[in-house]
Amino acid sequence: MNEALWLVMLLVNFGMILLFFRLFGKIGLFLWVPIACIVANIQVIKLVDLFGFSATLGNIVYASSFLVTDILSEIYGKKEAGKAVKAGFLSLLSMTLLMTLALKFVPATDDFAQSSLATIFAIMPRIAGASLMAYLISMFHDVWAYDFWRKQFPQDRMMWLRNNASTMVSQLMDSTVFTLVAFAGVYPSGVLWQIFWTTYLLKWAVAAADTPFLYLARHWYRKGIIE
Incomplete structure (x- = not known):
């Protein structure tokens, strides 16, 4: 069941990226990166x-942001891809600060959401801190x-x-x-090791699967479908 859902989520992510690109062009790609950063850092809590x-x-959601920066690098250049990385960083930082402040409010007597929000966001500073470090290192490397490999093989x-x-090395850095x-x-060393390898291998699979979508995005741009 989980494996089937994983494949569905893979297709939904790539499909949404192309939809954003088709409807909004470069701006759509910039919009997707903050979405991916925020959603991935909520989903990552679930094992x-x-x-x-x-x-x-x-x-999948997080790894999809590498497809976005690769499309930006391929079509618009290294500088525009760097802007998307910065947008993702600031969106994740903003969410962490805002939700941390939200949890500090004393809930009303009839409130029912505080405990659920705390379950998700109380550990967010550590998750977000780890994600921000990994994100900056891996995405700027990507x-x-x-750009380096494009110059070598234009x-x-x-x-x-x-x-x-570019992506597979960057994702190894990110997972580590x-x-x-x-x-x-948080987890026993055996589980931690398992999480590391499965996380990387799944991201590796996403990187391999996103290649046709990169070709399609470039095809749309060259045909003038995307402005």
């Missing part, structure tokens, strides 16, 4: 069983690496190489930093 292993949810037919070469900072001491 699920996938393909026989324990993994945190949110891997933007740099894509041919159109080599876009799959620069896409995967995030898992250690967010979950060290």
Whole structure:
């Protein structure tokens, strides 16, 4: 059941990115990055069983932001991709501050949401701190690496190489930093190790699967479908 849902979520994420791009162009890609950052950092709290292993949810949504920066790098250049990274960072920082403040309010007698919000957002500062560190390191590396590989292999037919070469290394960096900072001491070492490898392998699978969508986005742009 979880595996089927994982595939559905994969298609929904890529489909939404292309829809945002088709409807709003470059601005749509900028809009998706904050959505991915916020949703992923809520979903990551949930631990699920996938393909026989324990993994945190949110891997697909978060990994989809790498597709966005690769589209931006390919079509609009390194500078525009960097702007999207900064937008995602500020959106996650803003959510963390706002929800931390929200939890400080004393709830009314008839309130029913405080405990549920606390369950999700009380640990958010640690999760968000880990995510912010991992996000900045991995995403700026991805933007740099894509530009580097594009200069080495500028041919159109080599876009799959620069896409995967940049993303897969960046996601390894992301998984390492995030898992250690967010979950060290929270889960037993065996579970922590399992979370790290499953997180990375799932992100690796997302990176491999997003390549056709990158080609489609570039095709739309060159055909003048996207302004």
